[in-house]
Amino acid sequence: MPDTxxxxxxxxxxxxxxxxxxxxxxxxxxxxxESIALYARGAELKKRCETKLKEAEEKVAAITLDGDGQPTGTRPVEDL
Structure with missing residues (x-):
């Protein structure tokens, strides 16, 4: 397993x-x-994937659309 x-x-x-x-x-x-160590590593990797997916969802949710449904820019996630 990589040590990254x-x-x-x-x-x-x-x-x-x-x-x-x-x-x-x-x-x-x-x-x-080794199974225990692998399980722990897997839990860390799962958490990372969930974090990155949440970040992506927030970016998508922050895209604003104009009256024609075209992206006009983004707004802070706090404004949602």
Whole structure:
């Protein structure tokens, strides 16, 4: 497993590693201690993915549309 902290990963990087972690755990061919470490890493990666998705949702929600439905810019999320 890479040693990159999840907080420094893009959504795609975190998701790819999370899929690898889940695959290894599902196979069941790792020792108990390694399984625990993998589970902990998976939880961190899941949290990172959720954070990045929430950020993306907020950006999309902040896009304002004009009368014709065309994007006119963004506004702060606090204004929503």
């Amino acid at each position: 902290p999840p907080s420094e990963m893009s959504f795609e990087q975190a998701m790819k590693e999370l899929e690898q972690v889940v695959g290894r755990l599902e196979r069941g061919d790792v020792a108990l201690e």
